[in-house]
Amino acid sequence: MGSPERIRNVAKRVAKWSRAGHQMVVVPSAMSGETNRLLGLAREVSPSGSSPELLRELDMIASTGEQVSVGLLAIALQAEGIQAVSYAGWQVPIKTDSAFTKARIQSIDDQRVRADLAAGKVVVITGFQGVDEHNNITTLGRGGSDTSAVAVAAALKADECLIYTDVDGVYTTDPRIVPEARRLSSISFEEMLEMASLGSKVLQIRSVEFAGKYRVPMRVLSSFTPWDIDIAEEAQSGTLITFEEDVKMEQAVVSGIAFNRDEAKISLIGVPDRPGIAFQILGPVAEANIDVDVIIQNMSHDGKTDFSFTVHRNEYARTIDLLQNVVLPSVGGAQVSGDPKICKVSIVGIGMRSHVGVASKMFGTLSAEGINIQMITTSEIKTSVVIDEKYMELAVRSLHKAFDLEQAPV
């Protein structure tokens, strides 16, 4: 939704689907740059602060970007001869909690929307926002429009939730790093969740969680496809995020390689190995609102153990401080060390559940390239390693090749 011209094209695309007999609910984002412009104004007026009262007002301000978009898209649809009506989150209503700037959707009333659909209208709903129990406007935080779309699709039990993005689907890995990366025609919800949380920024992780919770089939497809391509072709484009039982999945062992270089590693060495030690270390970190990703505690020697975890790189200095000044005095005897120049590389695949040797193939591949592994964690469908950031591209490329991801599975 970059310009009036783009909005008219979105309207034409929606009109095509509507004329083909589909009941359509559309959740557009704000016009490009608009949310930043609005929050920039707010910062000019009041450069600092994070009180709930301030955050409430930021939501009042930021939510207008989407409100303008839905109005513009509705009139663009009307100009196409399609009956259309727009709603702000509070008009649906999309009820959320009161966590301003990062609210969570609690419920969606589908009555008004269903009545409009039954009357033949296309309904255009603001993404990114809702209303709390006191009729305050809330926003879901950056990227919340995806989550809104999935939530609305769930409430209406939509056949499919189409997410138009600036990429044409989910790839085996980032094509900027591996030119041979291949678009997946489908991916399981669990794999997508791992891919998204591991730094494949196609979809906001919360939207994928939502889709999983309510079993909403999502399709990621490109908003740059011409609006007038054949509807059957468009319906098969992009990547379908689906559920194992729904669709026969591609039978690859590994579906994709994810990576994330926003993390930093922190270790406490020589921690007394006693019950409650993990809570003693991570309790203060959580209280300081620092998100921890990977956590590793290995076996102990002589009553001492090493405890490592990763945090967002922006929180590295603050976390080190906290450990030195708050945690160490109470834990005693340990040393803090850390490294902000690491990255995490993961192989993700539902096939790993039933195939042995996948992790060891990963380790062997990295070893053959001379890449030292600093940390390892595994789950049922992914194996992640933390390595020196400078090896990231090399690791991703060699793993992509080792698992034959440039080839479509037979």
Place this chain on the structure above:
Amino acid sequence: MGSPERIRNVAKRVAKWSRAGHQMVVVPSAMSGETNRLLGLAREVSPSGSSPELLRELDMIASTGEQVSVGLLAIALQAEGIQAVSYAGWQVPIKTDSAFTKARIQSIDDQRVRADLAAGKVVVITGFQGVDEHNNITTLGRGGSDTSAVAVAAALKADECLIYTDVDGVYTTDPRIVPEARRLSSISFEEMLEMASLGSKVLQIRSVEFAGKYRVPMRVLSSFTPWDIDIAEEAQSGTLITFEEDVKMEQAVVSGIAFNRDEAKISLIGVPDRPGIAFQILGPVAEANIDVDVIIQNMSHDGKTDFSFTVHRNEYARTIDLLQNVVLPSVGGAQVSGDPKICKVSIVGIGMRSHVGVASKMFGTLSAEGINIQMITTSEIKTSVVIDEKYMELAVRSLHKAFDLEQAPV
């Protein structure tokens, strides 16, 4: 509210009043140019149309301008250390009818606002907008922020409604035409109504009507006064629009000279003088949504009369067409003539009620300047003449002098 800098100044002014112990409700306008920008976007997306569905979406879009303003002003107040909360019209709620883009306020619920005021908060409410019975956002039309402010003041039984404008009060006439024009320290509601409707564009006429209906004392004052002037001085600045019984009025016979050059004169000459003729002429005009201002029908001769009225100059050609093609065929025998190059000049004053000879002094003054009077209408507190537009400045200046308006009354 032109810039973040200006918004911070508004906040400082409000904070000053608040710290002085006043309970404050503020109704800011949109940032300058914002409403035009938003409606411009809408026109780019869909250049034409006026269906209720389209108008509803225009209100969705246009109402965001004020929503951004209230959020920004609230955080600017918070930055001043003042507790502040903003509300969109629907959150108060300000209930209106469903006439999108020109809705009328029906009721204002004061509960939420009163609770905030009692808790020591400044309340910032969007002007220009409300919500209809179906939870659709409505706007009051251009300049509706003044009306919102007065309506909120009425609902809360405010002591005074301060309207900050780009002028420092109501003048005896336009100082651009008569440099000796003098600011009135007070003016009666009835006079203000005549001055506003006659083209003194200080206040939107609807806001004055509203103030009269609910007897809300309004003060027009300048938003360019430094925010830190002494509060007692600011409280006495500008012009108070008041009610006869409230305040001893300035005892001038004439309070001001109003004028309007947006009108055009149309006459039907030789109309059969029979019952219902006025309706036969003006019915079709009203149906075509053309506003008629002055209407004059003089005594008849030989069963024929002349019927004249004025319309907005933009409607001149359309009105002439309508009379030729729709009215004349049914009325018969009459001739249409008109003149788009006229203006209306009026003297306004509550003192006229009890002073004879005011109108004749007006006519004498114009006659002495050689200005021919084409039409005359009078009401209890004003006398208006229609004259050739080229004499407008001369007429205003000579009347201002003749009624001693450059002198404060004793």
